[in-house]
Amino acid sequence: MAVPPGKTGGMSAVLVIEDDDRIRLSLVLALEDEGYAASGAPTAEEGLAAQRRQPADTVLVDLMLPGVDGFECIRQLRRSDDVPIVVISARDDTHDIVAALEAGADDYLVKPLAVKELTARLRALRRRARVALADEPPVLRFGDLEISPEAGEVRLHGEAVAVTRTEFQLLCELGEHPGRVLSRQQLLQRVWGYDGGDERLVDVHVGRLRQKIEDGSGAPKHLVTVRGLGYKLQR
């Protein structure tokens, strides 16, 4: 690609891991047109190598890839990186979507998608990354759970917990309103920038967060489901 991956000036770098040459090429063209520094990789292996070499700000992943598939690719990316991952797939059954989100994806879009739609998603991901860094409230404490919005850190029993940016943003939104119930739609709006979206996004991310901040025995202590209403964070 003409523009190398990684942060190039003020441009946001996007890595497209997609095996269909035409889609990849046209997506890179369209994203470059929209002002992104886009690069492509035809396989998960090449994509992972490119991301190691020069990390992009956002990674787009197709689920059906030759060799290492999209789900595994997301898991491997997640292992070393909190980079926002957006799934772009022609598969849209619940099972695939939930599996991709559980593997660590932040959002998903179903083909065929309009480029405007994609750039709106990318902007929302960027925005919340900035919001999380710009906010400067003190440390939020929920018993043994500590959230430092400024430092972008989460600690459980004093030990740092690795969360992705989306998970962190979700935690901050809930943490800024202690004990108050936020509906899935409110969370979708505040964390993902969706005005009316798929509530499974929230549910799967809450599930992922619980694995990290709850002790895993019995009912969730901090991140509580309020039936029919939404979620809240408590001591």
Add this chain to the structure above:
Amino acid sequence: MKKAGLRVRVIAGFAAGALALSATLALVSFQVIRQSLLSERERTAVRAAYYDAAIVWSGLGSQEVGSLLRTLDTGDSRRAVLYRDGEWYSRQADTGVTDAIPVALQREAGDGIPSVQRVRAEGRAALVVAVPLSPTAVFYEVDSLQELDHTLGVLTAVLTAVAVSVAALGALLGWYASRYVLRPLTRVADAAQEIAGGAGKYRLDPAAEPDLARLTTSFNHMVDELQARLERDRRFAADVSHELRSPLQTLANAASVLERRRDQLDARTATAAGLITDEIARFQHLVNDLLELSRGDRPATRAPVDLPELARRVCRDHRISPDIVTLSGPATWCVDRGRVGQLMGNLLENAQAYGGGAVAVRLALTASTGRIEVDDEGPGVSPDDKPVIFDRFVRGRSANARADSAGTGLGLALVAQHAAAHGGTASVHDRPGGGARFRVELPECAP
């Protein structure tokens, strides 16, 4: 006339068969018994009459006839009469009994032929025995058959009762047999109902009824075939749409590049590029709608939804003032958010394309049934279109309909499908004051 059910027919058949059989048997036995009783009675009567006649004959001439007749021991049932030289003599004063003796019998007896005949005397069955004593004297004995009549009456009653009971028993047997025989069929019917209701996994056990193994096996086979065909159709639509997605994605991306550079193109190329971009957008819409339709039989996943909020958002998405949304009843409905949002969006698009835009979106939740109405002030829907408007690829035929080029012809079909997924219905009505009113009713929406 409605044909009686198989069960009723089986029961009626059994009852009729039992009745015919028992009635025939009763009739035959009645006749046999009656015949034998009668001939027995006749023999007795004849013997008694000859005995009495012998006494009368031996006493004739020596005694006065009346006292001679009185010496006879006739009991209650027999009455002796003597006809002699054109005169009737009897024991009792009344001679009414002579009227019961048929003239033909008298003539025969007058000719010297003894005979026996059954008659009715004073309204009762009786037996007349004529014994000619001499060319001028005939001894008659009228024997009452009342006792025999009574016996036969009792017999008739008993046999009738037996016949009726047997018929009733036959009906009972028929009922039981039909129930027993129909039970496997009832199971088949239940299974068919289950499958029609969406339980595609339901199968019959062929071992449960070996005699009906062929039926159950064919039934299961039919269900399998049906299921496979449905699945094939569904998958075909899904596969086709699916396969269209990748090239469409490339087209969409490329169109976006063209669109961005539109001002750098000459007028003709720009127009062509614009057409391509618009049609790709429509194509995307069509493919998405087709995929949505092919997934149709999935049930709605209900959760509490703030419906006015959703309706206002959908309105904003369609660049319609959210102020047209009105609500009566509770705001929180238990529905499938995605489906209801799409349903409302499609109704708004439909109003935009054919009715000059929606003028009211009414939400009402009463007695757990949610009702969504979208009104427009367009030309309304012609009566011809009303029954088919929710079918696929049906577009309004109204002359002045401004067909939206982005329409897919699937929007209202999806509305109906989303309503059906909630167990509800979609319908179109005339709006008072002109225009169309699309109504969706969703049951069990109370949270």
